Amino acid sequence: MNSTTDLFDKCLAFDDAKRVQAAGVYPFFRPIEASSGSSVVTHGKKRVMIGSNNYLGLTHHPRVQAAAKKAIDTLGTGCTGSRFLNGNLVLHEQLEERLSHFLGKEACLVFSTGFLSNQGAISSLIGRNDVIYSDRENHASIIEGTRVSIGDTVKFKHNNMEDLERVMAHTRHKYEGALLVADGVFSMSGDIFHLPQAIEIARKYNCRIYVDDAHSLGVLGPKGQGTETHFKLSQSVDIVMGTFSKSFASIGGFIAGSADVVHYIKHKARPFMFSAAMPPAAAATVLECINVVEEEPEHLENLWRNARKMSKGLKSLGYNTLDSQTPIIPLLVGDDFLAFSFTQKLYEMGVFATPVVRPAVPEGCALIRTSYMASHTDEDLDYVLDVLDKLGREFEIIGNKEREEQLAILAETHFGHTVA
Ligand SMILES: Cc1ncc(COP(=O)(O)O)c(C=O)c1O
Incomplete structure (x- = not known):
């Protein structure tokens, strides 16, 4: 044991988050200026919120x-x-x-x-x-x-x-x-x-x-x-x-x-x-x-209508959603840095989502966690699908058979989810 070690050395040495910040793709602690629940204003711009747990939109x-x-x-x-x-x-x-x-x-x-x-x-x-x-x-x-x-x-x-x-x-x-x-x-x-x-x-x-x-x-x-x-x-x-x-x-x-x-x-x-x-x-x-x-049962009905629409829409675009059966619909992307870059692009295009990287998931199994709410409108959801279609192809997460097969193997190996 070296008793001359300063307790705070580990803080100075910790640069994981700083490296992501320096790359301009740090997706955490985004300050929300205003909110309607299903959309938020951050950095002066309105964005569709698909990263919250406000399932019934009751806030x-x-x-x-x-x-x-x-x-x-x-x-x-x-x-x-x-x-x-x-x-x-x-x-x-x-x-x-x-x-x-x-x-x-x-x-x-x-x-x-x-x-x-x-x-x-x-x-x-x-x-x-x-x-x-x-x-x-x-x-x-x-x-x-x-x-x-x-x-x-x-x-x-x-x-x-x-x-x-x-x-x-x-x-x-x-x-x-x-x-x-x-x-x-x-x-x-x-x-x-x-x-x-x-x-x-x-x-x-x-x-x-x-x-x-x-x-x-x-x-x-x-x-x-x-x-x-x-x-x-x-x-x-x-x-x-x-x-x-x-x-x-x-x-x-x-x-x-x-x-x-x-x-x-x-x-x-x-x-x-x-x-x-x-x-x-x-x-x-x-x-x-x-x-x-x-x-007011309509909130629960709307939540499930929206969840079903997005599950169907995302799967038909080619995303691997780990076959989620709930309003939480993950998009398997694989690499941590890819997840950060992808989330950043989504953000720039007006969609607020959150990446899930290790240690929350095994290494190489990063997800974009998307979740849907009763109060999302069809217009909100169609916009999200459009953006995800465009960006998914640009990042070759969808529209590339070989990549889709690799992701299917990851899903099976690490999450135990066979893709329907
Ligand atoms: C499954 C699960 N349990 C417990 C908690 C903790 O709840 P809270 O945010 O109210 O502290 C969370 C929050 O994210 C959760 O997802």
């Missing part, structure tokens, strides 16, 4: 905006403390009750963010002799929860039920309690977790099931109640986790399950107990979003 719904403003008038702008102590609002408790009812669960607990919900719930449940079975493509907040936990984590191949069964058969006997954790809809590739098969396997090995419905709420199921309802199941997932930062147009997160489990997490999860509560306007926003979702 700009007049009823939702009015509820948020009213909450500020009656309760102020912040809670200035944790719910445990001075920051618990009647609004938080109303929200928990509404959500429990909406999801058909006994109880619910609202956290300040989705990230903290995963980190807090997973780490408070897992003891020294317990094990977490975690999908390899799970969200970073789940990974954080597994890292903070004092028990072991065993990973299985992405959405691969044979591998899940294999790892459980080999390891389950070594532990006391077990928790299977997976995203309901995977945030980057947009595929849906094979929940019915996973439930069968988990039950066989006496393992509890925890599903992160961040991208399924407001999206899957007849009313947007998430992955369980998508598969016409009920009471089979032990803990549903969700976030308010996507379809519910706000910020915050929750877990829902049996009253005893929720009560335990409420008194054990440090990120819940020692972090300030969701602000009044944020809680009121979510409550009104649930009302809107229940009373």
Whole structure:
């Protein structure tokens, strides 16, 4: 060990992002000046937004905006403390009750963010002799929860039920309690977790099931109640986790399950107990979003109409979309730098999308993550398809048989998705 090393040397040496910035293709931290939800103004120019998680477009719904403003008038702008102590609002408790009812669960607990919900719930449940079975493509907040936990984590191949069964058969006997954790809809590739098969396997090995419905709420199921309802199941997932930062147009997160489990997490999860509560306007926003979702089914219908149109359109242009079945439609491009350059060109042509590069995906498997909203118009979407047609050919991601075949092999090898 060299004790003369300065702690900050690594910061001076870190130049990954600086190199992308110097090349003029840095796609992160773009400051938004104005937004209508489906379009944003950045660097003085209006651009179609296909990089957000605002699936139902409710951030700009007049009823939702009015509820948020009213909450500020009656309760102020912040809670200035944790719910445990001075920051618990009647609004938080109303929200928990509404959500429990909406999801058909006994109880619910609202956290300040989705990230903290995963980190807090997973780490408070897992003891020294317990094990977490975690999908390899799970969200970073789940990974954080597994890292903070004092028990072991065993990973299985992405959405691969044979591998899940294999790892459980080999390891389950070594532990006391077990928790299977997976995203309901995977945030980057947009595929849906094979929940019915996973439930069968988990039950066989006496393992509890925890599903992160961040991208399924407001999206899957007849009313947007998430992955369980998508598969016409009920009471089979032990803990549903969700976030308010996507379809519910706000910020915050929750877990829902049996009253005893929720009560335990409420008194054990440090990120819940020692972090300030969701602000009044944020809680009121979510409550009104649930009302809107229940009373105005057209938002969910429009979301799926738009998602289907784009899935069909992008596939017919020749893009490899990893056969996504949801409004998250990734475009496989391969190389990281190509993904940055492609995103930059899209941006210049008025389309705001985001690249996904390593370590979020394996090396050489970069994606452009596109996602669609209920409030996109046909004009918006046709424009996006036109731009993607033109640029895809220019960058030889589409329109080149050899390249399309290479990408199909990548999809099969690294994501386990056969292209339909
Ligand atoms: C699958 C998944 N889980 C959890 C989170 C964290 O949610 P939040 O942004 O509310 O902290 C996200 C956010 O991107 C997510 O995609």
